[in-house]
Amino acid sequence: MAAPCPLCGGTEHEKVSSRDRHGNPLVSVLCLGCGVITNDPIPTDAELAAFYTRDYRKSYKGAAIPSKRQVWRNFGRLVAHFEANTGFYRAPITGLDLGAGSGEFLFLAKVKGLHFIGVEPNEDYAHYCRDMLGLDVRTNLLEELTFPEASFDMIRLSHVLEHMRDPVRSLKTLSSWLKPGGLLYIEVPQTDDEARRKLRGRMFHFGHIFNFDPFTLRLAAARAGLVEAPDAAARLAGTTGTFFVKGDAVSPPPDACRANAARARSFMADHNARTVPAPKDGNAVSRLVSTLAARSAEALAARRFKTHRAIAEHFGARLVG
């Protein structure tokens, strides 16, 4: 790896994996300065554009529109998110949902009277949002977007930042689009949790260039001049889904960064040394059983509805009810 770590400036790395989750060659390295895990090499803009236009759907999502079970699950999680964070979602809000996916957030935001624009690079998903859910969703690559400074009260970035080849640069751009006091919600997969939960070798993906843990997510945000919103910091500590505001961000000292790298080396060594997952909550078998039970319960619940739209309306009514 040639370039210094964009999060800590470190130049020392250690290889933690040589295969992606499908068994294809993909080198992932851990920064010994801060613990963030990245693809090596980091793909160029041109390589990423080619990947997303050609390969994204078949290698990642596997379906042109989401299953009703998936939609049911997404809506359930988002209703819980809105209920847990009501203080942040008071109208009027003009917002941007970058990486709108299958539109569950946008649908519920609209129900709550919040005005969000959606952007989704996957054309099938964007069509689904517009046609099935009646949402304002544009099809753009995120890198192509520009908005005037201070356009939004809130920007939402759910499962997007890990796809960015230069997350600090991207966060600085997004931060400039926020109004004073505006909020940036960032949610990414939690690498330390995945290392515990997933089977050995099932973690990494070409499209997930940066693999964050709670520390490195906040470090990336700090590098872009973002601090965790006071109302979120204590409540959402230890997670990789939280709210940020522009502020006098103080980057953690190098010692704290290196201590996080030591933690990351340890969870990756555990992951690479064992054959069964070791989730936080219970053993692997009971976890698998409860996952399967939850999935069939979701599938059964979703099957009661004739259309995706009907599921959306069911959850919309729950949110306002």
Ligand SMILES: [Zn+2]
């Ligand atoms: Zn680093």
